[in-house]
Amino acid sequence: MSPTPHDPDRPDQPPEPGTGREELSPFPGQADPGAPQQEHSQVISDKYSVEQEIDLSGRSFSQGQLVRRRFFRHRVAMASLVFLVLTTVLAFTSIGYGWIPGWWDKEFWLSATVVDGGRPTLEVFPPSPGEYPFGQENTGKDYFALTMRGTQRTLMVAFTVGILSTLIGTLIGAIAGYFRGWAEAFLMRTTDLFIVMPLLVLAAVLGKIAGGGIWPLSLMLSFVVWTGLARLVRGEVLSLREREFVTAAEAIGTSSWRIILKHILPNTMGTIIVSATLTIATTILLESSLSFLGFGVQPPDTSLGRLISDYQQSFTVRPWLFWWPGMFILLIALTVNFLGDGLRDAFDPRQSRSAD
Amino acid sequence: MTTTTPASAGTASDSSGAVLDFRDIDVRFGTEFGTVHAVKGVSLHVNPGEVVALVGESGSGKSVTSMTAMRLLPGNARINGVVTVAGTDISRIPEREMRRKRGKDIAMVFQEPMTALNPVLTIGTQLTEALELHGIATGKAAQSRAVELLEMVGIPEPHRRIKQYPHELSGGQRQRVVIAIALSCDPRVIIADEPTTALDVTVQADILDLLRSLKDKLNTGILLITHNMGVVADMADRVAVMFKGELVEEGTADEVLLNPQHDYTRVLLGSVPRLGAGRDQMGVNVPDTVRNEEADLAIDLQNLVIEYHRLGRPPFRAVDDVSFQVRQGEIVGLVGESGSGKSTIGRCALGLIPAASGEFRLLGEDLGQLKRSQLKALRRRIGVIFQDPAASLNPRMPIGECIAEPMVVHKVGDKKSRENKIYELLDAVQLPRAVYNRYPHEVSGGQRQRISIARALTLDPELLVADEPTSALDVSVQARVLRIFAELQAEYKFACLFISHDLSVVDLLAHQVVVLQQGKVVEAGLREQILHDPQQEYTQRLLAAAPVPDPREQRQRREQRHQLLRSFGDEVVELKVSGDRFHERSHHDTPPEDPDR
CATH class of the missing domain: 3.40.50.300 (P-loop containing nucleotide triphosphate hydrolases)
Structure with a gap:
């Protein structure tokens, strides 16, 4: 990876990123501590060494920085990130959260007179939200506020489950993969047990036990969706533990937990993060299905799936009651999935489907 | 056509x-x-x-x-x-x-x-x-x-x-x-x-x-x-x-x-490195000191047997009744082809695989009798270098941290003294101090191998186990790594178990040579004796097969090898x-x- 020469005639042009010259001192003659250390008595053997002079002039890219660089250049993932952030911001600022007030003047639990059959007042041309941009439901509640509340709940459940299940899965996978033996046998058979039970049935039973609050529900869902990650992490750890740097750490006298936390897990970060995003997408759909079936979030609270289930009778006459929450489910699930794709490409550029 | x-x-x-x-x-x-x-x-x-x-x-x-x-x-x-x-x-x-x-x-x-x-x-x-x-x-x-x-x-x-x-x-x-x-x-x-x-x-x-x-x-x-x-x-x-x-x-x-x-x-x-040219090539100069019979034993193997357990089959005996010694300050070359058990002995010396029978005394302690904490204390006195420079450093750790790892694990020194030690080691392996905060993927294979050497020497070990440290490197890079290695050995005087398949490298570095074949010792002794006047058939075959970079000499060696093979009753391979x-x-x-x- 020799740096391409920077055009000397155009000192005003900043060197391209990645050329390894971005941070060279622009002042001639100024000692640059990061400049390659040339020895004056360069012998021929150094000149013809295939050992490259370590390029100390450029910025140091750690693995993490390289990944970030690739991720930020992934257009679809970036667009998805923007969409997801906008959706989140919209959901949380519009109706506020808890005692923090939002900028939208209607509450999701207040009924009102149904105006114009509850038809949405949102106009695209000329753009104006009107009184009830997403329309009203049967009892005149503002459907925009309801959808925002549902989005909040869905996002919270999804991210909590994403994080919790990732922790569980990583821990179980790492222990099983590193210690092998009976620990692996026990943990992996338990994982198999969870895998063979139909996910939706298991989640429904646990959702019922949770009783409708979103935090117990998230906890319960976390207990069913960690299995895939556990298997993935175990596989990664199995191959990493045979690598020489792990053997070297063992030979130094490093304790098992330090090896797992310091040497093995950082190297599985790619798998873990990618899997976590995909888990979030799955959870959104799972929570929606559960709520639709009536095992998820219980009234008076609501979620996107709950909204669809509540108004399934009204679809023929008031289709917007289906379209708005449906669109938000789709939007969140898609953007999170694309984010996962972008992360995977960033962590493992060899798998990238885009031509390099 | x-x-x-x-x-x-x-x-x-x-x-x-x-x-x-x-x-x-x-x-x-x-x-x-x-x-x-x-x-x-x-x-x-x-x-x-x-x-x-x-x-x-x-x-x-x-x-x-x-x-x-x-x-x-x-x-x-x-x-x-x-x-x-x-x-x-x-x-x-x-x-x-x-x-x-x-x-x-x-x-x-x-x-x-x-x-x-x-x-x-x-x-x-x-x-x-x-x-x-x-x-x-x-x-x-x-x-x-x-x-x-x-x-x-x-x-x-x-x-x-x-x-x-x-x-x-x-x-x-x-x-x-x-x-x-x-x-x-x-x-x-x-x-x-x-x-x-x-x-x-x-x-x-x-x-x-x-x-x-x-x-x-x-x-x-x-x-x-x-x-x-x-x-x-x-x-x-x-x-x-x-x-x-x-x-x-x-x-x-x-x-x-x-x-x-x-x-x-x-x-x-x-x-x-040319086989048979002996010491003092490429600026690598290991003092051929007279063997100090009085020196303490760094490694003492008595009838060591190591077995790998296999499911449903009798265990595979990778090392079979091996005995040899390594004295303090001495480099012992462990030579053999793949499957000879040389790396297995190296791993056993690091306490990574147990011996099935026999005795493995490391720096005076019997490996089989050690408790966990004693083993950790013993590991402090041993350094290790592995073959693959791409795999032997954690890609997620900056180089400075990699080298400091043994000090952190054994709780040696404080932040300041650790940093000084790392700079000292980087100087010793001829790397610029600025690589401290760099990552392994930013440096090339030979440089990574030098970092491995630095890491192995962090705690001033009495014994170094080097498992094919240069076989993945290009020759010019290998020459430099060997030079640094020899200098450091002369300076720190550690005993070394040098595992290699390359006879010319062993000829350059080792004081003693042990030749292994399928888990058994074929021949062991002083370098001059083993590599210049081999007695056993296997050692002779091994030496005859190593090519030298001189076409005329190699032609002679080839003829000699063919004669040797015929004298052993083997046929020379050719397209039939x-x-x-x-x-x-x-x-x-x-x-x-x-x-x-």
Whole structure:
């Protein structure tokens, strides 16, 4: 990876990123501590060494920085990130959260007179939200506020489950993969047990036990969706533990937990993060299905799936009651999935489907 | 098809009769960080019946150059120049036609025979595949041809072998199968990309004998890509030296190896340790001190047995009744081919695998009797260097942290003193202090290996276990690492168990040599005695098989080796067919159908 020469005639042009010259001192003659250390008595053997002079002039890219660089250049993932952030911001600022007030003047639990059959007042041309941009439901509640509340709940459940299940899965996978033996046998058979039970049935039973609050529900869902990650992490750890740097750490006298936390897990970060995003997408759909079936979030609270289930009778006459929450489910699930794709490409550029 | 061009048609500069001709080849790869100019205008040709060695270290572009002839470079490569294979300019022909040429006109022998063969297909299937694809033979005829090919490359019981899978064969046999597949369609030219690098020396010598008889008997041109100057001396008619994408020198093997003109070639040849030249080569100078019989024992092995447990089968005995000693301040070379158990002994010395029986005393302590905490305390006094520079450092840890790891684990020193120690070590291995915050992927293989050495020496160990520390490195890089290693050993006076398959490196460094074969000690003693006057048959074979980078000397050594083999009652490997018959057969068996069905 020799740096391409920077055009000397155009000192005003900043060197391209990645050329390894971005941070060279622009002042001639100024000692640059990061400049390659040339020895004056360069012998021929150094000149013809295939050992490259370590390029100390450029910025140091750690693995993490390289990944970030690739991720930020992934257009679809970036667009998805923007969409997801906008959706989140919209959901949380519009109706506020808890005692923090939002900028939208209607509450999701207040009924009102149904105006114009509850038809949405949102106009695209000329753009104006009107009184009830997403329309009203049967009892005149503002459907925009309801959808925002549902989005909040869905996002919270999804991210909590994403994080919790990732922790569980990583821990179980790492222990099983590193210690092998009976620990692996026990943990992996338990994982198999969870895998063979139909996910939706298991989640429904646990959702019922949770009783409708979103935090117990998230906890319960976390207990069913960690299995895939556990298997993935175990596989990664199995191959990493045979690598020489792990053997070297063992030979130094490093304790098992330090090896797992310091040497093995950082190297599985790619798998873990990618899997976590995909888990979030799955959870959104799972929570929606559960709520639709009536095992998820219980009234008076609501979620996107709950909204669809509540108004399934009204679809023929008031289709917007289906379209708005449906669109938000789709939007969140898609953007999170694309984010996962972008992360995977960033962590493992060899798998990238885009031509390099 | 096979118009036999007389081998004498081409002198070194004449390329009119060449079967493979590169003209101004220029290859660039577009990558994330801009363009990499891999090959910068290389012209080279291979005549029939001639071996041209393309020599260079990693990154020289030798493999990329050869791949342009197969048109198998990845999609981000931009190729300029003309490659002519058997008279056809292959840069112009469509992919369909190119596919027909691959295997038939130009074939390839790969480096790693295990990965070059498909593990789920039988040897027979893989051999007949090429024959059937190119329409040379089908069904029964292809089967019998496959048997014939296996017989040609010297695989015993070809009828049985043809039904076996790659894992049932040894490494050398697998490489013979790969050569047989390359030969199956009677190609005009074979590209052999490091064909013996993954093999043991004795096997390497056999494979080289096979390749040599192949070009003599079949008049095939061979483009041999290698980094091993000994292999070049043994095989090549002409040599082309590449350095960073450019061809720096070209000439006959005798010219280039005995009277190199370019500085790089001189450096390259000067970095190759020569077996039998003993101490004081390449600036590596290990004092050949008189053996101190009084010194404490760093390693004391008594009848050590190590077994690997296998499910449902009797355990595999990797080390069988091995006894030897390493004294303080002494370097002991543990030599053997793959499967000899040398790395297993090294791992046992690190306390990573238990001994099944026998005694392993390390720095006075019996490894088998130690408690966990005692083992940890003992590990503080031992350093380790592994073979693979790419795998032996944690890619997620900055270099400074990697080196500091032993101090952190054993809670030695505070932040300031650790930092000072790391700077001191970086100076010792001749790396700039600024690499402290860099990551392993930013430095090259040899530099990483120097970091491994620094890490091994962090706690001033009394014993160092070095498992093939330089075998993954280029020769010029190896020379530097060995130099640093020898300097550090003289300074720190640690005892060292130096595990290696490379006899010339051991000759350069070790005080004592232990030769292992299949888990047993064949011969052990002082370096001079073992390497210059071996008593055992196996040691003699081993020494005779190691090639030296001097064509004239290597020719003599080859003759001596063949004599030695005959005296042991072995036969010298060669292609078992006369050239004419082979060519005739492949003519008559060609059915007139579309080969690209």
